[in-house]
Amino acid sequence: MVQTNGGNTLSELTLEQVADSIRTYLRQGNAGHYNIGLLYNHTVDNQLAEKNGYESAQAYFSQHFEELSQATLTRYGTVAREFTEEACGMYGVMKLITLRTYLQVAELQFAAGEPGATPIDVPEEGGIVKQKPFAECSLEELRQAVKHKRNPTRATMPTTDADRVEFMRQCFSRHFAKGTRVQLKTNFQRGKTLLTIQGVPLDDVERLMEALMDGFQPQLVRSAG
Numbered sequence: 001m002v003q004t005n006g007g008n009t010l011s012e013l014t015l016e017q018v019a020d021s022i023r024t025y026l027r028q029g030n031a032g033h034y035n036i037g038l039l040y041n042h043t044v045d046n047q048l049a050e051k052n053g054y055e056s057a058q059a060y061f062s063q064h065f066e067e068l069s070q071a072t073l074t075r076y077g078t079v080a081r082e083f084t085e086e087a088c089g090m091y092g093v094m095k096l097i098t099l100r101t102y103l104q105v106a107e108l109q110f111a112a113g114e115p116g117a118t119p120i121d122v123p124e125e126g127g128i129v130k131q132k133p134f135a136e137c138s139l140e141e142l143r144q145a146v147k148h149k150r151n152p153t154r155a156t157m158p159t160t161d162a163d164r165v166e167f168m169r170q171c172f173s174r175h176f177a178k179g180t181r182v183q184l185k186t187n188f189q190r191g192k193t194l195l196t197i198q199g200v201p202l203d204d205v206e207r208l209m210e211a212l213m214d215g216f217q218p219q220l221v222r223s224a225g
Helices: 015-026 029-045 057-064 070-082 085-091 093-105 139-150 159-175 202-216
Strands: 119-123 129-133 183-189 192-198
Touching: 015 029, 029 057, 029 070, 029 085, 029 093, 057 070, 070 093, 085 093, 093 139, 119 139, 159 183, 159 192, 159 202
Parallel strands: none
Antiparallel strands: 119 129, 183 192
16 A cells, blocks of 8 residues: 555645655565556546646656656556555566456456466467466466467367377486487477477487387386486
């Protein structure tokens, strides 16, 4: 909740008090973003800038707070309207804004309260999509999830193929020592799952053949050396 030296509530703040409070919260770094959003919304909703002779709130903030772009203020304001201060402190503005975008493009209903359990369809290598709770997603994963939802026609690997590829990767990890450059990559094109194997040293071709055979029929394998 916004705190002021004069003890006024948010609805009572003048434009000058808003400015003083924002300067205080700017010194707090990430911890102050939510309250800056509240103060920005208060300024816009009550036309404080216009009442003080400015063309708009945007004109006022661009003149007095060069460190705050309009895009940043809009993000802070949106988070302050739609999420709690606790959620903002836990996940940060960018993750919450990206979550909001994801829910919009996925046409999902936003659930009030703690957003941590919100299921996110995260695309992975080869067209595989795995569902993770929002709380466990990185910002990059959220961005990729948004991108994936915006391109719903993109083909995804069938579950049976995904399971088989995962088993083959396990076989590779048993045959090749951790830290080697051997990689099994996948791609799904025109209804077919394609495999690419790279980084195999010539001396380890025999080991590669063993890994491939294990990928077809599980069996005991020798330890990676």
